[in-house]
Amino acid sequence: MTRRLILMRHAKSSWANPAQEDKIRPLNGRGQRSAEALGNWLRENNYIPDQILTSSSTRTRETCERLGLDAERSFLDTLYHAGSGQMMSILNQATGQCVLMLGHNPGIAWFAHDLVTSPPEHPRFGDYPTCATLVVDFSVEAWNDLKPGTGKVLDFVIPRELMPS
Secondary structure, three states, X not given: XXXXXXXXXXXXXXXXXXXXXXXXXXXXXXXXXXXXXXXXXXXXXXXXXXXXXXXOOHHHHHHHHHHOOOOEEEEEHHHOOOOHHHHHHHHOOXXXXXXXXXXXXXHHHHHHHHHEOOOOOOXXXXXXXOOOEEEEEEOOOOHHHOOOOOEEEEEEEOHHHOOOO
16 A cells, blocks of 8 residues: 655745744745645645644644645644654654645755655755655555655655746
């Protein structure tokens, strides 16, 4: 059996109020458009999650909403600035066949590198910019069987590739 993970960093957030607490920063206009473009891209490519695990921050919640996907959602404080190990522990408890995990850098970039057998040949995979999205398949029966370095990359995209300049 195959399990699919869609690993996404939140869209671009606003710094209009530099004194604002990090966890409650909203998306800016570009971030809103990027999240919508990524939602369209996911639907067009039939990468449709049945479960979404997202950080509880405002910008990840807004990214999730703007994707426009109909799936079971869990907003987790434990995903807010989680590292690779914490993200793996959370994913090991997932129940969906196709899971979208939405988080923050640097943890999400580290987790992406840890998961795959070989990284995609994409110049931005290393720094995992805002709203970057990796789609990866695993040959496991359940998420708690998942081992690092076993994922087969299907796709990797960044918003600039989907939106007009």
